[in-house]
Amino acid sequence: MTVLSIPAEVLAVFHHFRTAEFSTIAKDGTPIAWPVTPLYQEDSGTFITATSIGLPNKAFNIRRNPRVALLFSEPKASGLPAAPAVLVQGQAQVDDTITTLAGLEALWEKIYRFQPPGSQISSSPLSRYLMDWYYMRLRIVTVPQRIAWWPNGDFSHPPQVVANVG
Amino acid sequence: MWADLVKRLARYPSAVLTGLDGAGYPFSLRCVPEPDSARQVLRLALPDYANLQAGPASLLCHDHDDQLWNQTNVVVRGALEQAEGAWLFRPAQLLEGAGAGMSMLRQLRDGRRAAGRYLAKRGLARPRIPWDQLKAIMARARKS
Numbered sequence: 316m317t318v319l320s321i322p323a324e325v326l327a328v329f330h331h332f333r334t335a336e337f338s339t340i341a342k343d344g345t346p347i348a349w350p351v352t353p354l355y356q357e358d359s360g361t362f363i364t365a366t367s368i369g370l371p372n373k374a375f376n377i378r379r380n381p382r383v384a385l386l387f388s389e390p391k392a393s394g395l396p397a398a399p400a401v402l403v404q405g406q407a408q409v410d411d412t413i414t415t416l417a418g419l420e421a422l423w424e425k426i427y428r429f430q431p432p433g434s435q436i437s438s439s440p441l442s443r444y445l446m447d448w449y450y451m452r453l454r455i456v457t458v459p460q461r462i463a464w465w466p467n468g469d470f471s472h473p474p475q476v477v478a479n480v481g
Numbered sequence: 482m483w484a485d486l487v488k489r490l491a492r493y494p495s496a497v498l499t500g501l502d503g504a505g506y507p508f509s510l511r512c513v514p515e516p517d518s519a520r521q522v523l524r525l526a527l528p529d530y531a532n533l534q535a536g537p538a539s540l541l542c543h544d545h546d547d548q549l550w551n552q553t554n555v556v557v558r559g560a561l562e563q564a565e566g567a568w569l570f571r572p573a574q575l576l577e578g579a580g581a582g583m584s585m586l587r588q589l590r591d592g593r594r595a596a597g598r599y600l601a602k603r604g605l606a607r608p609r610i611p612w613d614q615l616k617a618i619m620a621r622a623r624k625s
Contacts, residue, residue: 369592
C-alpha cells in the first residue's frame with residue numbers, strides 16, 4: 316500500500332471529529348449517508364467502523380457494491396474550530412462473521428471516550444436486554460482511494476486532493 | 482411528505498448531499514437546500530468542480546450534543562436533476578433516523594427485530610455480549 320502524505324490538520328479531523336457521514340450505495344443505486352464514528356488506523360491507513368445486525372443495510376450495500384465515502388463535515392465538540400472538511404472515497408469490505416468485541420476494542424474505546432452517556436446502554440439488566448443487538452456488529456474496513464479536503468470547511472472552492480491512495 | 486420534509490430540514494442549518502461522481506463513487510458535500518414549494522423540489526447551489534452526476538442521490542441532516550448524545554438525524558432519498566443550469570433535488574422518500582421519544586422506542590423495537598431476523602435467516606445463535614469486557618473498556622475510555 317502507498318504510504319500516505321496526509322496533512323496534520325486532516326489527521327486531526329480523523330481523530331477528533333465525533334462523527335463522519337458514511338455513504339454506501341443502496342440496491343437501487345441511491346448513495347445514502349448515515350452518521351458513524353469511524354476509527355482511523357494510521358499504521359494501515361484504513362478506517363474501521365461497524366454496523367449492528369439490527370441495522371444491516373450498510374453491510375448489504377457494501378457486499379453488492381464496495382464503493383463508499385466518508386465525509387467529515389461536522390466539527391461539533393472536536394475542539395477544532397477551524398478544521399477542514401474531509402472527504403474519503405474508497406473501497407470497503409465487511410466481515411461475514413458477527414463480532415461483539417474482537418477487532419473493535421479500539422473503536423469502542425473511541426466511542427465511549429466521545430460518548431460518556433453511552434454507558435447507560437449497559438447499566439441495567441433491562442437496558443442490556445433491549446440493546447444487546449446494538450453490540451452485535453459486522454466489522455467494516457474502508458481502504459481510501461482518494462482523500463479530498465476543504466480548508467475551513469469551505470465547499471465553495473475546489474478541494475485539495477491526495478489521489479490513488481490505496 | 483413535502484410539508485413534513487420542509488419542516489424537518491428547517492431544524493438543521495445545512496445538509497449533507499450525497500450523489501455519485503463520474504467514477505461511480507459516492508461524493509458528499511455540505512449544502513443548504515432551499516425549498517421550492519411550487520415544484521416540490523429543493524434547489525441546491527453546488528460547485529462546478531464536484532463532478533456530480535444527475536440521478537439517484539440523498540440528503541442527510543444530523544445533530545448531536547457535545548457528548549455525542551441526543552442524536553437526531555433524517556435522510557431523504559431522491560434524485561439530482563439539472564434544469565436551466567441549476568441543480569435540483571427531487572425528494573422521493575423520507576427515512577427517519579435517530580430521534581427522541583417514540584422514535585427511539587420504535588428504533589429499539591425495530592433493531593431488535595431486525596437482528597433476530599438476521600440471526601434466524603442464517604441459523605445463528607444469539608451472541609452473548611461480553612458486558613464485563615465492555616465495562617473495562619468504558620473505564621479505560623473515561624481515564625484517557
